[in-house]
Amino acid sequence: MIWASSLPPFIPFFIAALLVLVTRGHLRSVILLATPVLGGLHLWLDVQPFVPMVASDALITAKELSYTLNMFSYQLEFMRVDKLSLLFGYLFHIASFIAIIYALHVRDTTQQVVSLLYAGSALGAVFAGDLISLFIFWEGLALSSVFLIWARRSEQAIKTGTRYLIFQVMSGVLLLAGALMYFNQTGSTDFNFIGIESTAGWLILIAFGIKSAFPFLHTWLTEGYPEATPTGTVFLSAFTTKVAVYALARGYPGTDLLVYVGAAMTCFPIFYAVIENDLRRVLAYSMINQVGFMVCGIGIGTALALNGAVAHAFNDVIFKGLLFMSMGAVLHRVGNINGSDLGGLYKSMPKTAMLCIVGAASISAFPLFSGFVSKSMVMSAMLLEGHNYLWLMLLFASAGVFHHAGIKIPYFAFFHHDSGIRVKEAPTNMLIAMSIAAVLCIFIGTQPQYLYALLPWKVDYWPYDMTHVLAQLQILFFSALAFVWLNKQGLYPPELRSVNIDFEWTYRKLLPATARASYTVLQRFNCAVANAAQQSWQGFQSVFQASRLSQYHLASSWPTGSMVLWIGVILGGYLLADIYFK
Amino acid sequence: MSNKVTDEKTYLFDKPRNVSRLLLGFYIICGGLFIADFVVHRHLVHPWEGFPGFYAIYGFVACVVLVVIAKEMRKVLMRKEDYYDVKEENYDMGE
Numbered sequence: 001m002i003w004a005s006s007l008p009p010f011i012p013f014f015i016a017a018l019l020v021l022v023t024r025g026h027l028r029s030v031i032l033l034a035t036p037v038l039g040g041l042h043l044w045l046d047v048q049p050f051v052p053m054v055a056s057d058a059l060i061t062a063k064e065l066s067y068t069l070n071m072f073s074y075q076l077e078f079m080r081v082d083k084l085s086l087l088f089g090y091l092f093h094i095a096s097f098i099a100i101i102y103a104l105h106v107r108d109t110t111q112q113v114v115s116l117l118y119a120g121s122a123l124g125a126v127f128a129g130d131l132i133s134l135f136i137f138w139e140g141l142a143l144s145s146v147f148l149i150w151a152r153r154s155e156q157a158i159k160t161g162t163r164y165l166i167f168q169v170m171s172g173v174l175l176l177a178g179a180l181m182y183f184n185q186t187g188s189t190d191f192n193f194i195g196i197e198s199t200a201g202w203l204i205l206i207a208f209g210i211k212s213a214f215p216f217l218h219t220w221l222t223e224g225y226p227e228a229t230p231t232g233t234v235f236l237s238a239f240t241t242k243v244a245v246y247a248l249a250r251g252y253p254g255t256d257l258l259v260y261v262g263a264a265m266t267c268f269p270i271f272y273a274v275i276e277n278d279l280r281r282v283l284a285y286s287m288i289n290q291v292g293f294m295v296c297g298i299g300i301g302t303a304l305a306l307n308g309a310v311a312h313a314f315n316d317v318i319f320k321g322l323l324f325m326s327m328g329a330v331l332h333r334v335g336n337i338n339g340s341d342l343g344g345l346y347k348s349m350p351k352t353a354m355l356c357i358v359g360a361a362s363i364s365a366f367p368l369f370s371g372f373v374s375k376s377m378v379m380s381a382m383l384l385e386g387h388n389y390l391w392l393m394l395l396f397a398s399a400g401v402f403h404h405a406g407i408k409i410p411y412f413a414f415f416h417h418d419s420g421i422r423v424k425e426a427p428t429n430m431l432i433a434m435s436i437a438a439v440l441c442i443f444i445g446t447q448p449q450y451l452y453a454l455l456p457w458k459v460d461y462w463p464y465d466m467t468h469v470l471a472q473l474q475i476l477f478f479s480a481l482a483f484v485w486l487n488k489q490g491l492y493p494p495e496l497r498s499v500n501i502d503f504e505w506t507y508r509k510l511l512p513a514t515a516r517a518s519y520t521v522l523q524r525f526n527c528a529v530a531n532a533a534q535q536s537w538q539g540f541q542s543v544f545q546a547s548r549l550s551q552y553h554l555a556s557s558w559p560t561g562s563m564v565l566w567i568g569v570i571l572g573g574y575l576l577a578d579i580y581f582k
Numbered sequence: 583m584s585n586k587v588t589d590e591k592t593y594l595f596d597k598p599r600n601v602s603r604l605l606l607g608f609y610i611i612c613g614g615l616f617i618a619d620f621v622v623h624r625h626l627v628h629p630w631e632g633f634p635g636f637y638a639i640y641g642f643v644a645c646v647v648l649v650v651i652a653k654e655m656r657k658v659l660m661r662k663e664d665y666y667d668v669k670e671e672n673y674d675m676g677e
Binding site: 274467470484493 | 615616643649659661663
């Protein structure tokens with residue numbers, strides 16, 4: 001190829017973002033489509049793993065004010081290539097290609113420019129070799145992605161976007177603080193294994209944790225993603241959390257804590273997903289659940305588990321993207337994505353329904369679909385490492401995924417009772433994008449060896465054996481049986497127009513209410529103190545007025561004019577005394 | 583955008599017969615999968631897996647438990663759609 005192999009993959013995306021800004025119409029579409037294709041080819045053909053390269057020298061120079069230090073230069077490493085970063089590099093090219101096709105009908109310069117900047121930042125982050133470069137792209141992700149929420153331009157979207165941005169920037173600040181402390185302790189900012197032995201390690205872990213939606217740090221995701229534009233959510237679902245998974249896999253493999261955090265992440269969102277009405281929010285919860293499997297795999301830290309984690313990240317981007325795309329298509333056509341208002345859409349959007357079912361089968365880890373070949377690695381590793389009870393939690397979560405993402409999403413949108421809504425089938429570009437994703441889901445599910453060959457660690461693993469397939473089919477079919485039974489018994493919770501409070505309640509309700517209450521209390525206190533002071537002053541005055549002291553001439557209040565006169569007299573006296581009595 | 587139509591052609595699942603056929607097929611597969619545990623030789627990693635029908639029962643129970651707990655959670659967590667819109671919009675520190 002024409003390009004040097006050291007060209008960092010984010011650069012084509014950033015250049016394309018500039019070109020998109022100055023072009024329009026078909027030319028703009030061509031640039032949008034060509035960027036991930038050419039970038040991906042470049043990565044595939046020119047870039048080989050295990051060749052560390054430094055892209056640019058001394059990009060940051062700073063002059064110290066002190067005279068003892070004159071200058072220092074810092075080297076940013078933009079192109080650290082190994083199999084781990086390459087895997088995510090390929091993934092992000094595929095994901096951005098699919099998402100760009102899906103969004104091709106959009107006529108909104110803001111969204112098109114920031115989509116490229118966002119994808120570019122994700123690529124920059126996974127090839128960043130040092131923590132400062134990582135920080136730059138980390139903030140790039142935050143600042144570009146928020147526009148995909150703001151692009152909806154409703155008041156609610158702007159407020160939600162701002163809260164999303166606060167979380168993202170907080171993550172960036174923690175990362176920078178952690179990186180500087182890490183540099184202080186180790187003398188290096190190379191981004192390799194970090195671990196949680198030091199405070200710096202903890203700060204960076206929390207920074208990564210925010211972006212990978214750890215429990216209590218997850219609300220930016222469940223609030224933000226359902227609020228973005230139909231096409232914006234597809235981009236959002238692909239990058240931020242997966243960059244965080246990459247960062248965790250790089251910095252914290254084998255950290256025991258992550259196994260527990262991951263297990264919690266797989267379980268708690270599924271309860272919310274069952275009762276949630278907004279189907280894109282159901283997918284947002286299900287995304288936390290999927291990232292939970294990856295975090296578990298990273299926490300276990302064996303080669304099998306780590307491969308499982310990153311392979312699952314790879315598959316998740318594609319099948320979760322497919323599900324978000326199908327729901328986005330419904331939102332685009334119907335103008336609404338609440339389970340309570342939909343139903344029977346298979347009649348008017350049969351292709352979207354079929355593609356959605358492929359995504360649902362993949363996320364549920366049906367054999368022959370992509371989720372199966374990666375999730376099973378994490379599950380097997382869990383059992384091999386002796387985490388029996390956590391394995392049961394993950395099994396519970398697997399059944400739960402099928403329940404809410406595998407059945408609920410297609411069922412309430414496309415089947416269920418007929419809502420009477422008749423719309424056109426999704427636009428062609430959306431159908432093409434979804435079809436590519438669906439083909440990939442089935443291809444990876446049936447031919448996993450191609451994905452396995454890309455995995456960073458060397459492991460001999462093959463998911464298709466009788467025992468395993470049978471076990472998975474049993475758990476899935478009997479989960480479905482439970483769904484059928486609960487529905488027939490009338491026990492299944494109906495879709496209701498509602499919101500469910502989650503941790504965001506603390507800062508959207510509790511904190512403002514506390515602030516208001518404490519303000520009221522303080523204000524009352526202030527009034528009380530002021531009153532008391534005023535009254536005691538008045539009391540003192542009335543007592544003084546009544547006493548004989550107030551009768552004296554000096555005790556009465558004088559007009560300002562006479563005071564000035566008397567000061568003049570005193571000063572004049574001093575002057576005369578100074579002249580004559582020296 | 584959306585428009586509601588009342589009368590039109592019948593679709594696949596409009597006929598109750600098709601739905602019950604689908605369900606019958608589904609029940610047969612479930613039964614077959616359950617029986618397979620007793621027929622197929624499985625190599626197990628963990629003793630729990632050896633319990634016949636372990637995965638089937640676990641999957642069924644897990645989902646029922648999930649739904650029952652989630653329904654209970656609704657009593658605590660569910661709010662009206664405009665729950666967050668009410669005060670937050672006009673939020674003002676002063677009186």
